[in-house]
Amino acid sequence: MILGVVAAPFVHYDKFKLLHFLSMWGYILAIVHMLDHAVALQTIASIAVAAGNCVALLAFIVQKVYTKASAGKVTVKKAELVKESGGQHLFLTMSVPNFKFKPGQWGHLAVGKASPVPHPFTLIPGESSDEVRIFMKINRSGFTSKMAKICAARLTMK
Numbered sequence: 001m002i003l004g005v006v007a008a009p010f011v012h013y014d015k016f017k018l019l020h021f022l023s024m025w026g027y028i029l030a031i032v033h034m035l036d037h038a039v040a041l042q043t044i045a046s047i048a049v050a051a052g053n054c055v056a057l058l059a060f061i062v063q064k065v066y067t068k069a070s071a072g073k074v075t076v077k078k079a080e081l082v083k084e085s086g087g088q089h090l091f092l093t094m095s096v097p098n099f100k101f102k103p104g105q106w107g108h109l110a111v112g113k114a115s116p117v118p119h120p121f122t123l124i125p126g127e128s129s130d131e132v133r134i135f136m137k138i139n140r141s142g143f144t145s146k147m148a149k150i151c152a153a154r155l156t157m158k
Contacts, residue, residue: 017117072096079151088138090148097130114146
């Protein structure tokens with residue numbers, strides 16, 4: 001709540017996401033409180049509220065496990081750095097076998113060396129059906145600049 005009044009330039013995306021992960025602990029503690037009320041009061045309403053929230057938590061956990069388990073193997077085929085008057089841009093061409101998406105759909109790019117949290121990017125179709133491209137504008141600091149440094153060994157300059 002405090003970060004709701006802090007100017008956006010002072011709250012980096014990684015910190016914002018990590019703080020939101022803490023909200024899960026608040027939700028779990030709220031469920032413990034609801035379960036305590038359901039046991040103590042034993043009313044239909046208290047039991048229904050506790051059960052509904054437990055089902056929602058279970059569905060969330062199942063969804064997270066499924067997402068992690070079904071994630072495909074991604075291989076970076078090409079990294080291309082383009083310098084323009086508006087700044088630098090990085091194009092990543094990745095091979096993702098059996099991955100279906102629609103152009104314009106976004107996906108989360110998780111690179112542990114660059115950030116502890118996944119970052120969302122718009123997906124662009126590649127030249128073949130198993131290729132996905134991601135375009136990112138390189139900032140002075142943060143995830144995109146770290147990505148440019150990580151890809152430096154494979155970079156094609158234009």
